[in-house]
Amino acid sequence: MRVTVAATVIMGCLLSLGLVGFYLVLHWTLQDQVSQRGREALYDLAAIVRLHDPRGEDVLRTQVDGFILLQSVDDQDRVLAASAPLAGYPPISQLRPSRPGEIVSEHLTVRGVRNKIYVSATRVRARAGWRTVYAGAPEYSYTPVQRLLAASLGAGVPLSMLVMAWLVWTAVRRALAPMRTMSSELAAISGGEPYGRVSVPGGHDEIAQLGEEINLALMRLQRTVERQRAFTADVSHELRSPLTGLRAQLEDALEHPEDEQWPVVARAALDDADRLQRIVADLLLMARLEAGVQIERRPVDLGELAREELALRRGEVPIELSAEPGVVVLGSPDHLRRLLVNLLDNAEHYARSRVWVRVRAPEPRAAELEVLDDGPGIAPEDRERVFLRFQRLGGTRRREHGGTGLGLPISRDIAIVHGGSLHVVDSEQGARLLLRLPLARPPDR
Structure with a gap:
């Protein structure tokens, strides 16, 4: 669950950032293209006004597609010439370049036009005086793209996050399935099943290596347990014999103390005690060796x-x-x-x-x-x-x-x-x- 939530949140953030970044890059690219085309349209219009200083409505045109909002205005804010869409309109903008050849731009709203307008303006010297010429275009060219990206952000990101969550949940659950199997098998082994082994999944990944290491540890543990059991059985047998003999000798001597030769009894008991001492010393040495006690070399x-x-x-x-x-x-x-x-x-x-x-x-x-x-x-x-x-x-x-x-x-x-x-x-x-x-x-x- 934690892996799924973390992966889904990270995926959602990255996808949202990617879409927003794509939208901004596309927006800046389109704006740059519109600005470039606006300058081209303005150059065409300025050349016409400089040479002919036209008068009237529906007389201004350029070779740049989309820039259909054209005006020529004198210094008294009178519209001297315009394109057909702006027939009868006052000046489209109040932009006034400060020097000839300077190009200024703005985004504005014009009454009767549904979309925003991108307008560029420059100063031109005509035969009868200075003119301010305007070239504008509606911004409808990239409005559908904006809406598409907004819809993608609104629906695509949540849908992608749901798909990502399902994929991660399924993948992690499938990857951890062998772990759950090994865990239940280990629980059964620790609960009393002797000499058990865990199931090792196919492949050579880390979980398969873990299963092999667990089985190796269980095999070593089995050997240790078997060795301890055999050792305990052998020790009990070897210690029982001299202890039984020693006890029998002493009990027999104590039942008839007047008939026993006590030095002989003592020597026999000492022999059994020596044997016990040798067995115990050997067992202690073997225990130290098997425990891996470091020795001075x-x-x-x-x-x-x-x-x-x-x-x-x-x-x-x-x-x-x-x-x-x-x-x-x-x-x-x-x-x-x-x-x-x-x-x-x-x-x-x-x-x-x-x-x-x-x-x-x-x-x-x-x-x-x-x-x-x-x-x-x-x-x-x-x-x-x-x-x-x-x-x-x-x-x-x-x-x-x-x-x-x-x-x-x-x-x-x-x-x-x-x-x-x-x-x-x-x-x-x-x-x-x-x-x-x-x-x-x-x-x-």
Whole structure:
């Protein structure tokens, strides 16, 4: 409604201004033409009076069409000669040019003539003295045009405004129809319809782009909701097991306190508490990573980081390191160390006899950290499943695994936060996990 009213008012104002401007230009043009023709008629009449100084009625004529009101008047205001329409009339005007050759004009009304008269006058020296000659024409030539324009202003502008209002109303209503549809669909989605989408109109205009962006946002929201639901279900399951076990142990010990060895009970409870602590710590880290919390970044040498971590480990499986010098990335040392620890823990858990760590820069702008073991490996159909939360694959185990099932998912999140990737790739034996990160600077060769 606002657009329609504004467009109609603006259209009406512009149309009215245009018609008024056209009328004024036409009026000035016609006036100029009449004035020019009046001077021509006056020149003809002055030449006749100068040469012949005629006397009588119906004796004056000119070659200019329309100028039929002609008079020759002496200085005593006596009409000496006139054209037929002014026969018997006194002087048509009281104009008196102040000097010879000067032309003066005026618009006046003459008794007996319906329209206004345009009259031009000049002074002429005749044989018997000075004469004032008049040449006039009725202004009927442009009166019909005035009436036509007045009628156009009176009827054309309102009619044009009505047509304009209908066109704008129809066009805007049709343009906003997809918006109303999307609004009702969004209301239904927010009212409880799960995983809904809005209708995207055809074409490539702004409304179609808006519909695509809304659907993209709804798809992201759906993924987030599904992830939160799965995460909540997994967390409740993982936390329920140690909490249930801890409660059962303590309740059983309290029922028969005299038969229990309390140091053993305390150590078992402490193991469950440690597992709970690891799960909670991992969940908090994942929450920070997914929330996009900014991390402090500084140059980190991946080879030096691996050497420092291997020097601190006292595992049962030997680990061999092969690292090129100067493979530096920008990132958080703590996060990258956590990623490496998770990969090494996973490799040690499944390895039969050995683990290999390789750090290199195969491309000018890419760094790679590879962890390989000689265990049973990971089947191709499970290579993405291992990065899901709380997923544990079967296989030969060297010892009971005390992990939380969040190590590899956290490692991939850390890689993504650092602008890289983490995948399981093909290998001749065992599992091979490949981390790729952007280099901070090209390596020294």
